[in-house]
Amino acid sequence: MTPANPFEALPIAQMMRDSMWAYPIVETIHIVGFVLLVGSVVMFDLRVLGLSKNIPVRGLSRHLLPWSLLGLALIVPTGSLMFMAHATDFLGNGAFQLKMGLLMAAGINAAIFRSGPYQTVSRWDVATRSPLAAQASVAASIVIWIAIIGCGRLLAYT
Numbered sequence: 390m391t392p393a394n395p396f397e398a399l400p401i402a403q404m405m406r407d408s409m410w411a412y413p414i415v416e417t418i419h420i421v422g423f424v425l426l427v428g429s430v431v432m433f434d435l436r437v438l439g440l441s442k443n444i445p446v447r448g449l450s451r452h453l454l455p456w457s458l459l460g461l462a463l464i465v466p467t468g469s470l471m472f473m474a475h476a477t478d479f480l481g482n483g484a485f486q487l488k489m490g491l492l493m494a495a496g497i498n499a500a501i502f503r504s505g506p507y508q509t510v511s512r513w514d515v516a517t518r519s520p521l522a523a524q525a526s527v528a529a530s531i532v533i534w535i536a537i538i539g540c541g542r543l544l545a546y547t
């Protein structure tokens with residue numbers, strides 16, 4: 390049968406469907422990726438919310454950001470491979486659509502945080518309460534990332 394979506398016809402998508410090992414290996418790397426990404430993001434967010442106030446926010450950000458980026462570098466290609474294998478199903482799946490929308494919201498929220506409240510971080514780097522706008526943004530970040538994990542998990546059941 391001819392696949393309905395051009396992505397599904399690609400040889401790599403075919404391989405993802407035919408191989409017994411490809412899908413579980415790629416999915417495991419996807420999981421390692423989001424553990425790194427969400428783990429590092431939430432550790433940073435909790436610091437901005439006021440936990441471990443003596444750890445400098447800027448130092449923590451410099452330490453965690455490369456791990457977040459490494460996580461992202463694992464997530465995007467593996468997520469895309471799994472998507473290509475069953476593109477038609479995923480495109481029509483509400484949990485997948487919501488997950489992609491939430492990913493965009495997470496990106497926009499991070500951009501607003503970096504270009505807004507984070508610009509004044511030198512004033513609240515250590516042992517000081519962060520501004521309300523910063524706290525609101527990182528609280529939203531935690532909720533959005535957990536919702537993304539929930540949507541990812543739902544894909545197996547919807």
Ligand code: HEM
Nearest residue numbers: 416423427464465468469471472534537538541542544545
């Ligand atoms: C470009 C971005 C992404 C794409 C295209 C993508 C796509 C996918 C696809 C197609 C699946 C397979 C579902 C299945 O076969 O049952 C999946 C699983 C999953 N994804 Fe993503 N994903 C992306 C990013 C993320 C991110 C950022 C997170 C977490 C923050 C995440 C969390 C999950 C979870 C929890 C699963 C289920 C794993 C499991 O049940 O074993 N994904 N993703």
